[in-house]
Amino acid sequence: MSSLSFAFALAWLALSCGARGVSLGSEEPCVVDAQLLAARDSSPGESLPVCSTIGLNQLVNPGMENPLIGSVSDCPSDFCQVAASRVLGWRTTSEAQVIEVWADGYWGVPAAEGGQFIELDADTPDTLYQDLVLMPGELVYWSIRHRGRLGEESIEVLLGPPESPRLQGALTTSTEQWREYSGLYRVGADESVTRFSLASRSGTSQGNLVDLAVLAPVESGQ
16 A cells, blocks of 8 residues: 555544544444534533444433323322322422422423423422432433523533532523533442432522433444
8 A cells, every 4th residue: 555545544534423424444424413412512521432322311201201190180180299209200309299290381381392391399499300320431411401481590400429419500591492401421430329410590489391301321333
């Protein structure tokens, strides 16, 4: 091989998927996931594997669809403060131990996905969370849809050990529409349990609508 041909080959390999959409070591095209690129841009210091994709969502009941509030006794059909023990997957810091579930269209607000969503501040500024067992050192993708109810409202996304979760995003959203936020998180080397938390930072007895939470491994296409 001539020196010119060798230099060209090295340059081609260096371009990889990120620059030209071609996997290293092959000529099979790969698509750079736009959601992962957006998450990387909001998570300084984290890089993505070549041709990486978002794996399966590890959260239970991510769209807040279970239980269907129409099936809960003594609940109106459009919203309900459901006993936390009945909401699949999610737990709350609410003193009353209730999670307020809204149906699509209640108060003129469409669900971001599916037919239901949650008002984070049922009666007090609350935190919703789930605990998961993930692989130490694993890179994961998170996202959440957020919307204000009474104006601009704020929540924080936290990830990490239950005793010391770390801030991933401080989110402020108006009432105009749902907004999607995302980022990347690296599971700690000694992290046996990872808590995914959505914490109110502006509400009182009302506010902070949330829907469609995702916590998923970042998988390499190689």
